[in-house]
Amino acid sequence: MEFSVIGKHVPRVDAPEKVTGQARYAADYSLPGMLWCKVHRSPYAHARILHVDTSRAQRLPGVKAVVTGKDFHGWSWGWMPETRDEPPLAVEKARYLYEAVAAVAAIDEDIAEEACDLITVDYEELPGVYDPEEALQDGAPLVHEGREKNISIEYHWNFGDVEKAFAESHIIREDRFCTSRATKGYVEPPAALAYYDPAGYITIWPAKQSPYFHYRHLAACFKLPLNRVRVIQPFIGGGFGGTKNDSVAGDFCAVLLSKMTGKPVKFVYTQEEELTTSRRRHSMIVYNKMGAKRDGTLTAVQTRVIADGGAYTAIGPLTMYLAGFATTLPYKLPTYKYDAYRVFTNTPIGAAMRGHGITHTRFACEIQMEMIAEELGIDPVQMRLRNAIDNPKPGTMYETINKVTLKTCGIKEALNTVAAHPLWRDKDKAPQRRDNISWGVGLSGTAYLGGARQRGHQSCGAIVRICEDGTVNLLTGATDCGQGSDTVLCMIAAEELGVRLKDIAIKRVDTAYTPCDPGSYGSRVTILAGQATQMAAADAKRQLVRSAAETWEVNPEDIEIKEGVVFVTTDAQKSMPFSKLARIACYSGSGAVIIGTGYSGYGVEPLDFDTGMGNGGTSYSFTAQLARVGVDMETGKVQVTDFVIAHDGGRPLNPLGAEGQNEGGAIQGLGQTIYENFIMDKGKTLNPTFLDYKMPRTTDVPDIQVIDIITDDPDGPFGAKEASEGSIVSTPPAVVSAIHDATGIWFTELPITPEKIVKALKEKGDKKGHGSVREAKRMKERQET
Amino acid sequence: MKQITVTVNGTVYELQVKSWATLLDMIRDDLGLTGTKEGCGLGECGACTVIMDGKTVNACLVLAPEADGKEIITIEGLSRGGQFHPVQEAFMEQGGIQCGFCTPGMILSTKALLDENPNPTDEEIRRDMAGNFCRCTGYTKIFESIKAAVRKGDT
Amino acid sequence: MVTLYRRLPRVEYVQPKTIEELLALRAQYAGKGALLAGGTDLMPKLKRREIEAPGCLIDLKGIPDLAYISNAEGDGLRIGALATLRAIETSALIQATYGILSQTASSMASVQIRNRGTVAGNLCNAVPSADTAPPLLALDATAKLMSQKGERIVPLDDFFIGPNKTVLSDDELLVEIQVPRVLPHSRGVYLKLTQRSSMELAVVGVAVMVSARNGVCENIKIALGAVAPTPMRAKRAEAVLRGQHFSEELIEHTARTAAEESRPIDDHRATQEYRRDMVEVLVKRAVIETISP
Structure with a gap:
């Protein structure tokens, strides 16, 4: 199909505001008379709160109000009705270090901070539990009273008979994998400006990537109808799931303090508050058992996951679902068993992050599959191709054992593409060692979902308003937190309507005007808000075409609109600019208002947490990736030089944006593979700064080549699936496999720090690093001849 | 005060x-x-x-x-009289922006780098931009933006 | 009771215009006035409340001509208290004669930080991983300290007394760093081990200055960072090689000796064992690099 707008390299629609410093983020908003909110935090990871004394803070000149946990009257929130276990401010107990306990509002931030220091709290320190496996032991301290063994979420799913399959397998491996304690690492810390006005309406400008979740939280917390909560969305300085999908203590406190004082109240967290108290990616221990036939055909996977959930449940039920359901992708798996435990500990809360859930278990399966291939003497590409799911023929579907259905699957094409790349094809030609550096190349083949389903309201909506001069206002509830979705949605609207991209204008979410939407997570915006936008545009177009048909007295089916020109396909004489049609349509009769509406219909069946059966997403992306690394065999330092990413994102609607997404996801994945980890000591984060929480800088990133695998998914607008979550999943196994190639060692615990590499080489007695895979092979061959 | x-x-x-x-x-x-x-x-x-x-x-x-x-x-x-600075143009055209929060600092560091060294090597770009952290882009498009800004400076 | 502060503590700020004025303020505030040069170490420490807030920040930058880098008399390098790391990195004089210093400076933090941070500040901050310390120790540098009572010259080797502690007293100012003339036939290198390739503190820092002729080590200075309470010289290791013919065996012996001399600790950045092992690796590499053609 020929597109006019889709598939073109398009600069972001918000680029001019962003390069000139005019894009306003939450911390950039202020109002006259505004007060500053500051949060007072617990010095204990686990302690009973006996008494909170705010009197000295109240008396400090400039302080206008102080709130404590009791001021929220027992209200708490959570992702599902049955998991609402988190209070805005701790009431009876503090369950993790620096949990919010009180907050003040003062005329400036200096006074607010000083007042926080004047709040005194009597605590009874309690023994804490900081490790999920210890937390599961009998007699471990309980984070939440009445929650046996600290189990927050537990799933037990069975698909087919794994025991029988293992018994019939030629080879079985059992390994323990562990993923890092990572975080989103966006540059913009949480912030909001809130105003509770005298008429009883809340207006808030918060840094949220799911503003409608937040609006529901505020309505529930303050017992207001939804139409009295107005979330006006600023620009968002990065999201990546978790914190900005949710609410933070500061949000609730700012609103309550505003209600108490009648003034607008603002808070801005420090980056240290973000890094020590915000939601993180879960760290997971994955006990994986995998069986295969002699020829490498997979027979069974049995996975037991123990996830560090931290102090509250948050979005944990979904995390544990995602970690399990997608193990049947992208390789054919006849039997599968999944046992998952999300465990409470006295640490910051585990929640969603880009690559949500799937990154942990896919890492385990990928590495284990490579280990099996190595033991069986099968080439890793052949091992994968033998098991990879075929691309279903148009009009058909592939169904996994847990009833995940695929309409398109580019994994084989992606694998073949990277296998033919010189980086892989010619890897044996160059010597593997040079001085102290051992070079390695690794490969992975992974899957992710797009258009994530959830529970509760999951539809996205869009409104296309045709102005009388032929320009268009696009309203959606979708959030662009940096991924470029506003641009893509404008492209979809332009393509569908047949107008130029510059004729479409989009503004950010305002819950008083834009349609409800679950927000940016689970790679849902392009697919679901995209579908809604396409439908809304088609609806508006129908109205316009009807008007044109009446004007020209022709059949509506014979009218086309392309690049701003309306014409009749059967009569070359009949054509007019889109702007003219808009005027005709708007001014016909006593005047008309042309508004198109649409909402997404994909993925409406709710997730089945009990059995793990069914789709977690609307469609599924597939990624094959190469990584080339140089490992300093004496210091353990790893430099990653190249990534090649073949990504089946259906069809990239804006290749410039999709490429940037894939690159960004891969580098975030790189961080979690070799650099990033919170170092914890009894609930305390020892590295709460960008200096010590080590994310890749300009000097640490490889050259990246992204290759699009086009599969045109029927359930995506113009064929689109997801971008960026696929590459954050494909990167860790590719890099780990490359490090194995260089060192001969399989690392199963992330991140792979230099120190771990040196230790492993030492244990292997291989200081010289002769064990690098291909060197070892070469030496063996030499001995044999 | x-x-x-x-x-x-x-x-x-x-x-x-x-x-x-x-x-x-x-x-x-x-x-x-x-x-x-x-x-x-x-x-x-x-x-x-x-x-x-x-x-x-x-x-x-x-x-x-x-x-x-x-x-x-x-x-x-940086922009004067409604005209974008060439570095701003380059970042827009090459996709060197995602969430935009690092963008102002990124652009100013690029400007300072190119004022001092109008034709930096890839290595110099990476080294001199190390103080500007970006979580969204993975830097690839930022490097491309800087190189595009260099080309704009040449013309 | 925990508050994570976004604001700096309330401090006064003064900017004296002469050294005399500054020294008077130093004496007047005694322990309550902190010197402010680039502020790149001080500001984060104040913001995170890692140190008690001083009553007053005494800014050096009002004093003219303290940013000098000179070799006027040809008898060695003089670095003024306000010479920035960026100036050290880009100075043609330093690049030509004291390449180890510009190389070291370029390995530190970011351009933004190096545009503000000073060598003197890096030394006075006195963290064990202070990057400028090992090369300056290996260059036999001295520090010129001034107070109202007068001047004193302290060898850098005696300057550090513990983590974040130096001999600088409350009324003094490190006004100049002096580096003796470099011997002919000598070369130096600073190797900094980090997990990423920029924006890092050294896990181990090793500076080696070697003066070699005809395959003989006429003199060698080895200094280590981040492996003891203070940056340190590895004098026993130096003695292994000094006066000897270079050989692989002897270089390895030297490296091992340096590792034995080091006194690293376990912390969240690295274990003691890894740091010690890396001293050996880095010293060996540094010596080989200085004598390679």
Whole structure:
């Protein structure tokens, strides 16, 4: 199909505001008379709160109000009705270090901070539990009273008979994998400006990537109808799931303090508050058992996951679902068993992050599959191709054992593409060692979902308003937190309507005007808000075409609109600019208002947490990736030089944006593979700064080549699936496999720090690093001849 | 309070500032130029990068009184008369922007780099931009933006 | 009771215009006035409340001509208290004669930080991982300290007394760093081990200055960072090689000796064992690099 707008390299629609410093983020908003909110935090990871004394803070000149946990009257929130276990401010107990306990509002931030220091709290320190496996032991301290063994979420799913399959397998491996304690690492810390006005309406400008979740939280917390909560969305300085999908203590406190004082109240967290108290990616221990036939055909996977959930449940039920359901992708798996435990500990809360859930278990399966291939003497590409799911023929579907259905699957094409790349094809030609550096190349083949389903309201909506001069206002509830979705949605609207991209204008979410939407997570915006936008545009177009048909007295089916020109396909004489049609349509009769509406219909069946059966997403992306690394065999330092990413994102609607997404996801994945980890000591984060929480800088990133695998998914607008979550999943196994190639060692615990590499080489007695895979092979061959 | 005189984007300001206020506080709160961002407040992310007397600095680590008598360029001072600076153009065209929070600092560091070294090598670009952290792009498109800005400078 | 502060503590700020004025303020504030040069170490420490807030920040930058880098008399390098790391990195004089210093400076933090941070500040901050310390120790540098009572010259080797502690007293100013003339036939290198390739503190820092002729080590200085309470010289290791013919065996012996001399600790950045092992690796590499053609 020929597109006019889709598939073109398009600069972001918000680029001019962003390069000139005019894009306003939450911390950039202020109002006259505004007060500053500051949060007072617990010095204990686990302690009973006996008494909170705010009197000295109240008396400090400039302080206008102080709130404590009791001021929220027992209200708490959570992702599902049955998991609402988190209070805005701790009431009876503090369950993790620096949990919010009180907050003040003062005329400036200096006074607010000083007042926080004047709040005194009597605590009874309690023994804490900081490790999920210890937390599961009998007699471990309980984070939440009445929650046996600290189990927050537990799933037990069975698909087919794994025991029988293992018994019939030629080879079985059992390994323990562990993923890092990572975080989103966006540059913009949480912030909001809130105003509770005298008429009883809340207006808030918060840094949220799911503003409608937040609006529901505020309505529930303050017992207001939804139409009295107005979330006006600023620009968002990065999201990546978790914190900005949710609410933070500061949000609730700012609103309550505003209600108490009648003034607008603002808070801005420090980056240290973000890094020590915000939601993180879960760290997971994955006990994986995998069986295969002699020829490498997979027979069974049995996975037991123990996830560090931290102090509250948050979005944990979904995390544990995602970690399990997608193990049947992208390789054919006849039997599968999944046992998952999300465990409470006295640490910051585990929640969603880009690559949500799937990154942990896919890492385990990928590495284990490579280990099996190595033991069986099968080439890793052949091992994968033998098991990879075929691309279903148009009009058909592939169904996994847990009833995940695929309409398109580019994994084989992606694998073949990277296998033919010189980086892989010619890897044996160059010597593997040079001085102290051992070079390695690794490969992975992974899957992710797009258009994530959830529970509760999951539809996205869009409104296309045709102005009388032929320009268009696009309203959606979708959030662009940096991924470029506003641009893509404008492209979809332009393509569908047949107008130029510059004729479409989009503004950010305002819950008083834009349609409800679950927000940016689970790679849902392009697919679901995209579908809604396409439908809304088609609806508006129908109205316009009807008007044109009446004007020209022709059949509506014979009218086309392309690049701003309306014409009749059967009569070359009949054509007019889109702007003219808009005027005709708007001014016909006593005047008309042309508004198109649409909402997404994909993925409406709710997730089945009990059995793990069914789709977690609307469609599924597939990624094959190469990584080339140089490992300093004496210091353990790893430099990653190249990534090649073949990504089946259906069809990239804006290749410039999709490429940037894939690159960004891969580098975030790189961080979690070799650099990033919170170092914890009894609930305390020892590295709460960008200096010590080590994310890749300009000097640490490889050259990246992204290759699009086009599969045109029927359930995506113009064929689109997801971008960026696929590459954050494909990167860790590719890099780990490359490090194995260089060192001969399989690392199963992330991140792979230099120190771990040196230790492993030492244990292997291989200081010289002769064990690098291909060197070892070469030496063996030499001995044999 | 300290009385200071500071030139920002070509305009001379006489300001009363707290002695412990940072240059970043002054730029954002006193002048309302919120294009300069606070990411970490500790000099580790570069989101608050501004150009002071021709050199990039982390505005979060400079005290407002230290800026007395200085000439400062913020992101708002880069485009003139509605014309984008070539570095701004390059970032827009090459996709060197995602969430945009690091963008002002990124662009100012690029400008300072190219003012000093109009034709940097790939290695020099990576080394000199290390103080500007970006979580969204993985830097590839930022490098491409900087190289495009170099080409714009050549013409 | 925990508050994570976004604001700096309330401090006064003064900017004296002469050294005399500054020294008077130093004496007047005694322990309550902190010197402010680039502020790149001080500001984060104040913001995170890692140190008690001083009553006053005494800014050096009002004093003219303290940013000098000179070799006027040809008898060695003089670095003024306000010479920035960026100036050290880009100075043609330093690049030509004291390449190890510009190389070291370029390995530190970011351009933004190097535009503000000073060598003197890096030394006075006195963290064990202070990057400028090992090369300056290997260059036999001295520090010129001034107070109202007078001047004293302290060998850098005696300057550090513990983590964040130096011999600088409350009324003094490190006004100049002096580096003796480099011997002919000598070369130096600073190797900094980090997990990422920029924006890092050294896990181990090793500076080696070697003066070699005809395959003989006429003199060698080895200094280590981040492996003891203070930056340190590895004098026993130096003695292994000094006066000897270079050989692989002897270089390895030297490296091992340096590792034995080091006194690293376990912390969240690295274990003691890894740091010690890496001293050996880095010293060996540094010596080989200085004598390679």
